[in-house]
Amino acid sequence: MNPIGPESFSQITFTNIKPSYIPRTDIQCNFYKRQEFQSGSKDWVGIFKVGWQTTKEYYTWISLSSSVENEVLFKAYYLPKDDEYYQFCYVDQNGEVRGVSTPFQFKEDDNEIVIVTTQEEMENITEENTRLKKKNQDQAEMIQTLQAQLHTATEKNNTLEKENMDQAEMIQTLQAQLHTATDKNNTLEKENMELQVQVKNLKEEIETMKRDNLEIKLQQIGLQDLETELEQKTMDLEKIEAKYKKLQSENEAKNQAIVNLTGLLKSCKEEVAQQKQKFEVQASMLEKEKKLKEELQHSLENEKMKAMDLESNSKNNTTILRTAEDSKIKLQQQLALQQEHLKKMENDKKINDNLEELNDRQEDGVKVASSWG
Known part of the structure; x- marks a missing residue:
């Protein structure tokens, strides 16, 4: 159930x-x-x-x-x-x-x-009834404490959910930056190929001019004009080669940026997966704590009913003593559950410390991502 x-x-x-x-x-x-x-x-x-x-x-x-x-x-x-x-x-x-x-x-x-009850038995019943009332009061205080702890744990879980959403947004931003850098890299590679074709065509044109038209140029425009044109072509070639080297350097820088963004994105995904796993453990422990609180509250209601029955049916001492013994066993079991709950709360504290450490690492990751953006 x-x-x-x-x-x-x-x-x-x-x-x-x-x-x-x-x-x-x-x-x-x-x-x-x-x-x-x-x-x-x-x-x-x-x-x-x-x-x-x-x-x-x-x-x-x-x-x-x-x-x-x-x-x-x-x-x-x-x-x-x-x-x-x-x-x-x-x-x-x-x-x-x-x-x-x-x-x-x-x-x-x-x-x-008709049940005959001695004065001593009546005093024992009254004393047992008082003890049960005291235990009921203690359990009510324990339930109030557990409710406060449950409220605190719920707030912490809400904070973790918000942090997970922020990390998801950061991952989307990094993916968009990676996509943009990839597009720029593809554009640079295309321009690089076009420049290489231009350089090759210019070199072939110069060689052709040197080989086939040298004599014609010397005869038509003179040696000086040919040298001037050749010098201009050489300068154009040097400019194109310089631009090619610059583009090649920028391309290498973009490639390195893509590699860095990819590594950062992978690291963020791993940290998000680890935090998600810890969050699921925290949620499971919260659910168990909620169930324990409900069981304690239900037990408290039962004990209150039994205490009322003890007051209204004090003559039936045999039934009351047996019921009180059962209540004692159940209360001992619940005390053991409370001790186990305290251990779980200590584990919750350790988990919260780990989550705070993870948050610090995530903030460092966000700063690195912002510097690349």
């Missing part, structure tokens, strides 16, 4: 729940649904022992497809035979609990049972 908060239980409300039912008799269970709640054909109502953790822990159940609207009837043959505390639970077709009733017992009418 997926973790469900107490707000989901308010979809269904059970009515006319008695504190106890007579054993070996049929029980009628009534409830009503909130207007916005949409029931399914496979919804069902079950009887669970107080303290259940999953919907698989039902004692018995009835499908709503075989019942009157907002009413089910549990036959006496299928009901519990002990005097433990139970409650009705409404479960939808997705396996999620949508409503729970107040606890009740299966026992004979108190008016038909």
Whole structure:
């Protein structure tokens, strides 16, 4: 069963729940649904022992497809035979609990049972009741502390999400710069090829002039004019060669810039992947912490109910002492869970320190990228 908060239980409300039912008799269970709640054909109502953790822990159940609207009837043959505390639970077709009733017992009418309780037993019961109230108060304070810690962790997760978005934008910017540099490099290579063709044509033209037209030029315009024209052609050739060398140098610089941008982009992607993995671990731990808080709150509600039952049913000392012992075991288990939670909070702190270190490295990466832009 997926973790469900107490707000989901308010979809269904059970009515006319008695504190106890007579054993070996049929029980009628009534409830009503909130207007916005949409029931399914496979919804069902079950009887669970107080303290259940999953919907698989039902004692018995009835499908709503075989019942009157907002009413089910549990036959006496299928009901519990002990005097433990139970409650009705409404479960939808997705396996999620949508409503729970107040606890009740299966026992004979108190008016038909006479129990003799000594003054010492009454004092023990009163002392146990006081101790349970103190533990309930301590648990309530612990839940408030956990809620504050959960709020802090949620804010940190929101900050990490914003940083991930900023890194994604930075990667897009670097990719755009890389694309622009690549286009410029292609343009320079094209111009370079065109200049090489021009240089080759000029050299061929000069050689042709030297070889085929030297005598004609000397005869028509004189040796001086030919030398002047040859000198001019040589100067043009030198200018073109200088421009070619300059373009070649710029091309090499652009290539080096592309290599640097590619390496920076790869490094940023790796850091984003590592941070994403750590963020997923942080989210998983946050989810577990939320579930622990819900379990503690549910346990606190159960303990409050049991304390009320201890006050109203002080004559039934046998049942009260057994219930108090069960509560003691559950509280010990919850204390162990709280100790485990403290260890997890220490791990959260270590993760946050690592994230701050990663943020510093990312800021350095952004500065480098800005200098190239």
